[in-house]
Amino acid sequence: MKQLREILQQKNLKISVAESCTGGNLSALLTAENGASNYFERGFITYSNQAKIDMLGVNPATLKAFGAVSEQVAMEMVGGVIKHSNSSVGVAITGIAGPTGGSKHKPIGTVCFGFCVLGECFTVTKHFNGSRRKVIQSSIEFTISKLVKQLSNNKL
Numbered sequence: 001m002k003q004l005r006e007i008l009q010q011k012n013l014k015i016s017v018a019e020s021c022t023g024g025n026l027s028a029l030l031t032a033e034n035g036a037s038n039y040f041e042r043g044f045i046t047y048s049n050q051a052k053i054d055m056l057g058v059n060p061a062t063l064k065a066f067g068a069v070s071e072q073v074a075m076e077m078v079g080g081v082i083k084h085s086n087s088s089v090g091v092a093i094t095g096i097a098g099p100t101g102g103s104k105h106k107p108i109g110t111v112c113f114g115f116c117v118l119g120e121c122f123t124v125t126k127h128f129n130g131s132r133r134k135v136i137q138s139s140i141e142f143t144i145s146k147l148v149k150q151l152s153n154n155k156l
Contacts, residue, residue: 007151008039016085018044018077021095026140041087056080071112071123078114090116097135111139117150
């Protein structure tokens, strides 16, 4: 986390996030240290489908066609983060933390991520094992690691 904080501050970037299955835990971690206002712009906790629609502009047809836990929804979520914030770095997380809610095609631990870093947007799906707490923690760790990698490779 320290490395991400330092990169954001060094490059004078703001980050905003949309969280579903992580329920605000990423935002809490990003704002835990003094000076967070230098790099953290805002967070959206969009746990329900309606919140994704209302707050981020996710298309109801996308939710119906692909489900909330999909790269398509993650991409629309992160698009909404960028549209409704003053950030050049955006993240969206939507998944199934468990212990219920999984299916054969989307088992517990399936998490879809949307990232927009300085105009480059992409999605990733990961499958994490363990308890609900572990899936949430793994999702946050993956997000931070991915952002550090992306921002380190980006020449500003």
